[in-house]
Amino acid sequence: MIAAGGLSAGLWMEPTKRLREVEGALMELWRSRGFSEVVPPLLVPEAAARRASPEALNSRILPVRSEGAGPLALRADFTSGVAWMVSRRVERLDGPLRLCYSGVVVRRPRGDGSAGLEILQSGCERVSGSPGPEGDEEILALAAESLLSFDLKGAVLELGHWGLVGPLLESVAWPAEGKEALGRALNAKSLSALGGLEDRYGATAESRALRRLLHVGDRPGEVESLRPDLQALGAWEIWLELRNQGARLEALFPGLTLRLDPADVRHWDYYTGLTFKAFRPGHPSAVLSGGRYDGLYPALGRSFGAIGFAVDLSGIGPAGQARGGAVR
């Protein structure tokens, strides 16, 4: 297995061979589903990279010294680079644009100032002419299929939705720094941090609802108890649709282990709809992660909507050989 997040020491022959097999299997699958490969830039203008990244990723962008080219940064994710390319080449979309990519992203490690962390990713983006959930089912099914293409024992796919937590986070009447701290507390599933913030800024109906949502986050069966809260927000329908989406996915992929996470607040300032991520035993972070981000293209001057996901290739191996050598 490639050490989690660790490419800085380079990859020797056998791990490289395994990496290329995994990468090749994914790209073959995606190409067979109509996705075309692109190579987004490795060096991007720093300001543009920061504008196009979720807040949590902003602090991990690694600037690069350059003479005469202005402040640059190494790409910290692919999505912003793909969006930058699309927004410069495409003015109007009559049908969806399906793109895939593979390569290295570089991030500043958490808790450390300088050295970069190289992460190998492959991923897909589906860009459509207008925002909205069109294409969610297709991308979610492709994510499930990608996951099931490898023999990842015990892996689970989790579904969430911005609409269950985002409106609550945005409407809580706290100052900006309080809201940011609230987002961090929920991202850490920290009821005690949430309580501390309520002490500081004052408990509100929204913070209490978030507390209840966080409490049942692990127990989707108990979400029913939050029905009045979610109905008041107009989010009950979102929960029902998420549940149905999960059921349809399970019917399509009987081998898939699926969970719903109603309290997923990852990148709540970035995602705008469906979110999903996959984990496997023994890997410290998500092996696959994605969601709908309809706010990015309008910020780049295009009224497009988009959904996509990326696979952390270090999370797929050593058992990550394509099943039977063939991708369905």
Place this chain on the structure above:
Amino acid sequence: MPRIALTKGRILEPALNWLCSRGFQRPDLGARALLLPLGPGWEVVLLKGPDVPVFVQNGAADLGIVGSDVLEEQSPDVYDLKALGFGTCRLSLAGPHGEDPPREGPLRVATKYPRTVERIFGESGEWVRIIRLLSSAELAPALGLSDVIVDVVDTGRTLRENGLVERRVLRSVESHLVANRGAYRFLRERWWEDEGA
């Protein structure tokens, strides 16, 4: 085997007591080993406090028990599952007895918590120069390295022994249970949760 990282030192004993109250067996600390069976089916690794989030974030431990001071300083990418009610103390500003002598520059603060101090003084707008230390911050004012220190204070004895007084409590500190984001999904039994919670 699932692994829990514990902090060596004063919070080790209450942490082990808490784990025993949840059905685990007390490990034999006499062997001086750092990796010990905790039974049933768990093991414990003993670390310095600042290393606990590092082990947990990177999956070398599934769970960890660590002070909220360390969590605030490091902002690790882990789940903060529970405040445990033990290991309580405070993060305080301390300095020599009496009035500070007049100074023209920023307040020099020696600390093991540079990010936390930067955040706290940034919010209050006070002009400070942070001097990052790894240990023995309480010596810094007496040796002219800093005007004050920010450090954890329990009984205040160490401060008194070094001629310092606690001037301002900045944070309450207590031990927290944290989890690796990936491992959390696969820990089926949530033994840390309180009944009826």
